[in-house]
Amino acid sequence: xxxxxxxxxxxxxxMYVNRKxxxxxxxxxxxxxxxxxxxxxxxxxxxxxxxDGVYQLxxxxxxxxxxxxxxxxxFAALGDYDIKKIYIEKDSLDxxxxxxxxxxxxxxxxxxxxxxxxxxxxxxxKEELSKIMDEQDVTLSF
Amino acid sequence: xxxxxxxxxxxxxxxxLESCLSLLAPESSVLFIEDAVIAAMQNTKFSSLVEDKLKxxxxxxxxxxxxxxxxxxxxxxxxxxxxxxxxxxxxxxxHKSVQSWL
Numbered sequence: 556x557x558x559x560x561x562x563x564x565x566x567x568x569x570m571y572v573n574r575k576x577x578x579x580x581x582x583x584x585x586x587x588x589x590x591x592x593x594x595x596x597x598x599x600x601x602x603x604x605x606x607d608g609v610y611q612l613x614x615x616x617x618x619x620x621x622x623x624x625x626x627x628x629x630f631a632a633l634g635d636y637d638i639k640k641i642y643i644e645k646d647s648l649d650x651x652x653x654x655x656x657x658x659x660x661x662x663x664x665x666x667x668x669x670x671x672x673x674x675x676x677x678x679x680x681k682e683e684l685s686k687i688m689d690e691q692d693v694t695l696s697f
Numbered sequence: 698x699x700x701x702x703x704x705x706x707x708x709x710x711x712x713x714l715e716s717c718l719s720l721l722a723p724e725s726s727v728l729f730i731e732d733a734v735i736a737a738m739q740n741t742k743f744s745s746l747v748e749d750k751l752k753x754x755x756x757x758x759x760x761x762x763x764x765x766x767x768x769x770x771x772x773x774x775x776x777x778x779x780x781x782x783x784x785x786x787x788x789x790x791x792h793k794s795v796q797s798w799l
Contacts, residue, residue: 613767620761652740
């Protein structure tokens with residue numbers, strides 16, 4: 556097997572599962588850091604936001620008052636790292652009185668389609684997320 | 698004044714909210730800080746529980762923690778008072794003690 560073919564065979568499906576609110580613990584920021592670091596390794600990456608993790612993507616976060624860095628604008632960079640599968644679990648929004656419009660829009664440029672901007676966000680049911688999780692090779696929980 | 702109860706965890710994360718609200722003595726107040734500000738929002742799984750307790754107790758939520766999480770002050774449950782750090786200090790002083798629910 557050539558090196559190239561060997562590398563091709565090594566691409567794995569990675570999923571980062573985000574279940575924590577953004578500033579009460581360090582999990583959310585650490586997850587984003589790890590995602591950005593590992594994005595350099597050309598793997599098949601997806602992110603899931605469920606339970607309190609959906610609060611990580613709310614619009615209009617203003618952290619001056621709590622003296623912490625607002626890292627929510629960094630999510631917008633994921634598209635540039637070719638991360639375009641961001642799954643939001645719908646029941647988690649519903650039981651928190653949130654709507655998809657309360658979350659920031661995340662896009663990527665489709666290189667196969669004249670770099671047209673497309674949404675990276677996929678609103679999924681528990682059933683759909685279960686199936687997607689089941690297809691992963693590696694799952695990292697935060 | 699009774700005890701000031703502070704809660705700092707999301708009601709979805711552990712049962713501090715439910716436990717605290719079930720053990721309130723008369724004259725007590727409740728303050729949501731950090732991730733517990735989630736409990737101050739309308740239309741969550743816990744809104745009706747909080748609304749029910751508002752009939753008998755004062756409940757507060759810390760503005761800077763709402764702001765940090767992108768939670769709209771306009772969608773806070775009616776009757777909950779949104780306050781700042783200075784008011785937090787005043788509440789701590791005006792109650793006989795502070796009990797933290799972690």
